[in-house]
Structures are given as C-alpha cells and as structure tokens.
Amino acid sequence: MNKRDGEGCSKQADASVNLSSPIIAAFKVFQQELDTKHDKYERLVKISRDVTIESKRTIFLLHRVTSVPDTEAILNEADAKLDLVRQKIGLIADELRGEDIYQFHRAITPGVQEYVEAVSFQHFIRHRSLISLEEINARLVFARTEKADPAAPAEAPPGTYVLTFQVTPSDYLLGVADLTGELMRLCISSVGNGDIDTPFQLSQFLRQIHDGFSYIGNTGPYEVSKKLHTLRQSLGKVEDACYALRVRGSEIPKHMLADVFTTRNAIMDPEEGVV
Amino acid sequence: MSVTEMFSYIQGFLSADQDVREDIRKVVQSLEQTAREILTVLQSVHQPTGFKEIPGKCAKARELFNAVRTHLSELKTKFPVEQYYRFHEHWRFVLQRLTFLSAFVVYLESETLVTREEAAKILGIEVVREKGFHLDVEDYLAGVLIMASELSRLAVNSVTAGDYTRPIRISNFINDLDSGFRLLNLKNDPLRKRYDGLKYDVKKIEEVVYDLSIRGLAKEGEGEAPEAKTGGD
Numbered sequence: 001m002n003k004r005d006g007e008g009c010s011k012q013a014d015a016s017v018n019l020s021s022p023i024i025a026a027f028k029v030f031q032q033e034l035d036t037k038h039d040k041y042e043r044l045v046k047i048s049r050d051v052t053i054e055s056k057r058t059i060f061l062l063h064r065v066t067s068v069p070d071t072e073a074i075l076n077e078a079d080a081k082l083d084l085v086r087q088k089i090g091l092i093a094d095e096l097r098g099e100d101i102y103q104f105h106r107a108i109t110p111g112v113q114e115y116v117e118a119v120s121f122q123h124f125i126r127h128r129s130l131i132s133l134e135e136i137n138a139r140l141v142f143a144r145t146e147k148a149d150p151a152a153p154a155e156a157p158p159g160t161y162v163l164t165f166q167v168t169p170s171d172y173l174l175g176v177a178d179l180t181g182e183l184m185r186l187c188i189s190s191v192g193n194g195d196i197d198t199p200f201q202l203s204q205f206l207r208q209i210h211d212g213f214s215y216i217g218n219t220g221p222y223e224v225s226k227k228l229h230t231l232r233q234s235l236g237k238v239e240d241a242c243y244a245l246r247v248r249g250s251e252i253p254k255h256m257l258a259d260v261f262t263t264r265n266a267i268m269d270p271e272e273g274v275v
Numbered sequence: 276m277s278v279t280e281m282f283s284y285i286q287g288f289l290s291a292d293q294d295v296r297e298d299i300r301k302v303v304q305s306l307e308q309t310a311r312e313i314l315t316v317l318q319s320v321h322q323p324t325g326f327k328e329i330p331g332k333c334a335k336a337r338e339l340f341n342a343v344r345t346h347l348s349e350l351k352t353k354f355p356v357e358q359y360y361r362f363h364e365h366w367r368f369v370l371q372r373l374t375f376l377s378a379f380v381v382y383l384e385s386e387t388l389v390t391r392e393e394a395a396k397i398l399g400i401e402v403v404r405e406k407g408f409h410l411d412v413e414d415y416l417a418g419v420l421i422m423a424s425e426l427s428r429l430a431v432n433s434v435t436a437g438d439y440t441r442p443i444r445i446s447n448f449i450n451d452l453d454s455g456f457r458l459l460n461l462k463n464d465p466l467r468k469r470y471d472g473l474k475y476d477v478k479k480i481e482e483v484v485y486d487l488s489i490r491g492l493a494k495e496g497e498g499e500a501p502e503a504k505t506g507g508d
Contacts (some may be wrong), residue, residue: 102361130281209278
C-alpha cells in the first residue's frame with residue numbers, strides 16, 4: 001500500500017506544484033474574498049452582541065418603573081440608553097452598506113430582536129400601545145458624511161448621505177414575542193407593588209398580541225411556534241393575576257396583594273415597604 | 276396602528292413571502308430534474324465503453340445546459356434581484372450540483388479546472404453579486420469538491436477500463452486543487468466539512484497511481500501533464 005504518510009505526501013505535492021499555476025492564482029483570489037466576507041460577518045456579530053447587551057440592560061432598567069414613583073426619570077434614562085443602541089445599529093448599517101443584508105442576517109438577528117423587545121417595552125410603558133414596525137424603522141435613519149476625498153478640491157464640502165437600517169417583519173415579530181415575557185413580569189411586579197390598574201391593561205394588551213400570533217399561525221418563522229408556547233404561559237399567568245385581583249383584591253390590603261401571587265407564581269420578588 | 280392592524284400587515288407580508296418561495300421551489304424542481312439528466316449522461320463515462328465516447332457525452336451535456344440557462348433565467352424573475360441571499364437556501368444545493376456538472380464537463384473536455392467565470396457562463400448567470408443573480412464563491416467551491424470525488428472514482432474506473440495514464444493526470448490535477456484549497460481560511464461550516472473529504476479523494480487517487488507504478492503500468496510521457504511524482508519507488 002501507500003508507504004508515504006500524509007505529511008510526506010503533502011510536502012512532495014507542494015514541491016512539484018507550480019506555485020504560479022492558474023489554479024493557485026484563482027484560489028488566492030477566493031481566499032481574499034472569503035476572508036473579507038468572514039471578517040465582515042465577525043464584525044457584525046460583535047456589534048450585534050453589544051446591541052443585545054445594551055438592550056437587555058435597558059429592559060432591566062425599565063422594569064424599575066413599578067417600584068419607583070418617578071417613572072419619567074426612568075423613561076428618560078432608557079431613552080438615552082436606546083440612543084446608544086441605535087448608534088450601534090448605525091454601525092451595523094455602515095457595515096451593510098452596499099451589501100445584501102440577508103447574507104449577514106444571521107449575524108445580527110439576535111441583537112435586532114433584543115432591540116425590538118427593548119424599544120417596544122419602553123413604548124408600552126409610555127403609551128400603553130404596541131409600537132409599529134414603521135415607527136421602529138423611522139428611528140433607524142443615520143446621517144453620514146463621506147470621507148474627505150483627497151482628489152477633490154479643498155473647498156468642496158464632503159458629501160453627506162443617509163443610511164437606513166430596516167428591521168424585517170420577522171425580526172419584529174420575534175422581538176414582540178419576547179416582549180410578552182417582559183410584560184408578564186411587569187404585570188406580576190406591578191401587582192406586588194399595589195398597582196391594580198396595570199394588570200388589567202396588560203391582560204387586554206397581551207390577549208390582543210396572542211390573538212395576533214394565533215392569526216399568523218405557522219406562516220411565520222419557525223421560532224415563532226416555540227415562542228407562542230411561552231406566550232400562552234405568560235398570558236395565563238397574567239390572567240390568573242387579574243382573576244386573583246378581582247376575587248381577592250377587595251378583601252386584601254394592597255401591600256399584601258403580593259402574597260396572593262407568591263403562592264401561585266414561580267418568579268416573585270415583591271418590593272417591601274411600598275405603599 | 277392597533278395591535279390587530281399590525282399583525283394583519285405582518286401576516287400579509289409573510290403570506291406574500293410564502294408565495295414567492297413556492298414559485299421559486301417550482302423552478303428549482305425543474306432545475307434539479309435537468310441536473311439529474313446531465314448527471315445521467317456524464318455518469319456513463321465511468322463504464323469501460325464510455326471512455327471513447329467522452330467527447331460525445333460532453334456535447335450532449337452542453338446541450339442540456341441550455342435548458343439549465345432557461346430555467347435560471349426564469350428563476351431570476353421570481354424575486355427582487357437585491358434579495359438573492361434571502362432565498363439563496365432554495366437553490367444553493369442545485370447550484371452546487373450544476374457547478375459540479377459544468378466542472379466535470381470541462382475537465383473531461385480539457386483536463387483543466389473550470390474557472391468561476393466559465394462555470395457561471397455555462398449556467399448563464401453572473402459572477403459578481405452586484406451584476407445580478409450570481410454564483411456564490413462558496414457554492415462554486417463546493418461544486419469543485421464534488422467533482423474531486425467524481426474524479427477519484429474516474430481514476431479507479433480508468434484503470435479498470437485499461438487507461439493507465441489518465442489516473443496520473445487526475446492525480447496531478449487533484450494535488451493542484453488540494454494546494455489551492457489549502458490557501459483558504461475556512462470557517463467550521465458545511466464547506467469546511469466538504470473540504471475535509473478532499474483528503475480521502477487525494478489518498479484514493481494516490482493509491483491508484485501507486486498500484487500502477489509498482490506494476491510498471493504507468494507509462495512515461497503520455498498525457499498533457501508532466502510526469503507525476505508517483506507513490507512507492
């Protein structure tokens with residue numbers, strides 16, 4: 001059989017290969033092309049991770065509205081944080097300029113979904129409504145200046161252009177599905193803090209979202225089916241909360257309402273000393 | 276916009292998306308059928324009688340590529356040109372197979388590696404994304420790797436059919452290819468996995484060459500490539 005081991009044969013092969021052969025020349029070009037694409041993909045993954053982290057932090061911040069009197073302060077701080085996230089999304093838009101965005105979609109979709117979750121969460125707390133895809137995309141418009149062209153005359157102002165980043169309907173859908181989990185937590189914690197209006201608003205809102213998802217069924221991306229299951233659980237918990245409020249709310253002092261839910265719900269951490 | 280209106284809008288979008296994919300699937304099915312026909316024609320070169328008929332089979336295959344060009348022109352019309360990668364998964368497999376088939380034809384005709392430009396021309400598509408429906412470089416490379424496996428099989432069957440010089444030339448060619456692929460920095464993706472199979476093709480062909488040389492069956496000076504470094508000695 002073949003006496004040469006793998007290493008020996010590759011050395012011999014390289015020695016006799018004409019290093020300027022057309023095949024080698026062609027593959028050098030492929031190498032560059034692939035490297036460029038992979039590098040861009042990695043840069044986008046990194047930015048997307050930053051977007052995810054900052055969006056998650058914004059969501060944690062927003063949850064505090066149930067336990068502090070000044071919700072406006074929290075909302076303003078969230079605005080500032082989300083502006084930073086949008087700047088990062090601007091960097092994504094820079095990388096994707098002139099590219100087919102779907103070639104890199106998998107790199108950025110986690111971050112985009114998290115951003116949708118954060119921005120729609122804030123929108124609900126402020127307006128008690130669902131932010132539309134259009135409204136989200138309207139804020140993802142970035143102005144840029146062309147780099148100064150050394151060949152251009154010195155007096156000519158650098159050109160400006162506008163970059164947009166469009167969240168796709170399917171990323172929007174997945175972000176909203178995740179939003180419902182946060183809304184469920186918001187509901188539980190607001191009851192625990194004596195707020196008996198929010199749960200009923202949330203219940204109605206979540207039901208509408210749930211109905212929307214049922215309408216879409218399995219025509220959406222496959223992840224939606226998994227999230228729909230979680231959504232149903234969230235909706236169930238919220239509806240249980242409203243039931244308990246109706247039935248038991250009148251007979252229990254507000255600051256003890258939380259106890260009603262510690263027995264019924266797994267995740268509970270009511271603030272003490274509120275009311 | 277109310278929640279209901281928003282979901283209504285999204286549903287409309289998803290429904291339209293599904294329709295486009297359905298259209299694409301139909302054309303891809305025709306493409307796959309034609310690819311199978313071309314493969315049937317070319318497979319027959321492995322038979323002992325097939326070797327003499329290689330030019331004829333290549334001509335027949337090239338004729339069938341006309342149908343491929345027609346189907347691909349139709350495919351282009353099914354979706355907006357700037358959304359190639361949105362639907363790329365639907366035709367990735369068949370495009371790789373078609374690249375393999377065009378590479379195989381070109382090898383049988385001229386014993387050279389079809390360039391990406393030539394492959395795209397045979398298929399009637401572009402090389403550069405900005406110009407339109409194009410052949411992605413990774414799909415081209417995957418097709419080349421599929422051909423490498425086919426050539427290792429051809430080396431074996433050449434010997435069986437009594438052609439003792441062809442395997443030497445295939446060996447040179449595959450080693451060139453291998454050197455080329457070594458230049459690439461591949462990620463842990465399907466292309467990488469397929470490339471990992473190349474070393475088995477290289478090994479198989481080397482064993483054929485070795486078997487020929489120790490029996491003194493490999494002749495000097497025949498074939499277009501310089502005398503290969505053969506196993507053993």
